[in-house]
Amino acid sequence: MTLSSSTSPMLAVRGLSKTFGGLKAVQDISFDVGAGEIVGLIGPNGAGKTTCFNLITGFYTPTSGKVHFKGEDVTGEKPYRMARRGIVRSFQKTNILKSLTVFENVLTGHYLNAHQSLLRTFFPGKAVHEAEQAARDSAERIVNVMGLGARMNAPAYLLSCGELRLLEVALALSAKPDILMLDEPAAGLNSQEAAELGHILKRLRGTMVQSILIVEHNMGLVMAVSDRVVVMHFGAKLAEGTPLEVQRHPQVIEAYLGRGAQA
Numbered sequence: 001m002t003l004s005s006s007t008s009p010m011l012a013v014r015g016l017s018k019t020f021g022g023l024k025a026v027q028d029i030s031f032d033v034g035a036g037e038i039v040g041l042i043g044p045n046g047a048g049k050t051t052c053f054n055l056i057t058g059f060y061t062p063t064s065g066k067v068h069f070k071g072e073d074v075t076g077e078k079p080y081r082m083a084r085r086g087i088v089r090s091f092q093k094t095n096i097l098k099s100l101t102v103f104e105n106v107l108t109g110h111y112l113n114a115h116q117s118l119l120r121t122f123f124p125g126k127a128v129h130e131a132e133q134a135a136r137d138s139a140e141r142i143v144n145v146m147g148l149g150a151r152m153n154a155p156a157y158l159l160s161c162g163e164l165r166l167l168e169v170a171l172a173l174s175a176k177p178d179i180l181m182l183d184e185p186a187a188g189l190n191s192q193e194a195a196e197l198g199h200i201l202k203r204l205r206g207t208m209v210q211s212i213l214i215v216e217h218n219m220g221l222v223m224a225v226s227d228r229v230v231v232m233h234f235g236a237k238l239a240e241g242t243p244l245e246v247q248r249h250p251q252v253i254e255a256y257l258g259r260g261a262q263a
């Protein structure tokens with residue numbers, strides 16, 4: 001099935017479900033991420049956010065439901081195919097090479113995402129040299145946009161926890177995503193670092209990426225950056241709306257704080 005790309009959102013999640021044995025980790029979840037939007041996906045521990053994230057990025061195959069991207073059905077495609085389409089997620093630390101500099105890490109990300117023939121590798125012509133220069137320019141731009149310009153030539157092992165988080169996002173950007181998928185990018189950050197990350201994410205939208213889907217426990221960050229927030233609870237969608245709407249939603253308050261929180 002193909003949705004009309006002129007009217008459809010960039011990412012459309014429809015009736016997505018995932019069952020692990022008898023556990024319904026994600027139940028009939030539907031939401032959209034439009035071009036130019038930042039959408040937050042929140043919920044208490046175990047709500048199913050990461051599972052939902054893994055279903056969208058192809059790391060899990062849904063038990064049922066569909067994922068459409070730019071009008072095409074991409075349900076169940078492998079992560080590398082999703083990435084080539086423009087759905088790119090960040091990874092916590094795992095992709096960072098500690099002995100390389102910040103710039104080298106991001107440049108390596110460009111090479112990993114390049115598709116060059118063996119012939120061109122051994123007999124590089126003008127086009128390859130131009131592509132290399134373009135990759136270097138792009139890597140430098142990404143490092144600067146992520147606020148790591150002053151650390152451009154610092155080895156990654158010298159970075160603080162906050163700087164490593166920024167480098168993780170920078171690596172994801174080197175794959176040139178249309179939609180950037182972030183799973184808890186503020187984990188371990190203090191409130192000042194989280195606020196700075198929020199400013200950077202807002203700058204990315206519309207310049208480096210079209211849209212962002214962010215799973216995050218840091219409510220200050222989610223509410224500051226999101227145009228829309230989807231709330232999950234026990235695998236299902238509990239609420240959806242603007243940050244203000246979901247913060248005032250009685251069932252959301254109850255889910256986070258427990259019964260009696262509104263009394």
Ligand SMILES: Nc1ncnc2c1ncn2[C@@H]1O[C@H](COP(=O)(O)OP(=O)(O)OP(=O)(O)O)[C@@H](O)[C@H]1O
Pocket residue numbers: 020023025043044045046047048049050051052
């Ligand atoms: N691979 C798996 N096998 C079995 N159960 C799983 C698997 N992955 C997740 N679950 C279960 O599915 C439910 C949802 O987990 P998930 O990690 O998606 O929640 P979450 O909202 O991301 O939680 P958190 O905020 O704590 O990271 C949990 O009960 C979890 O134990």
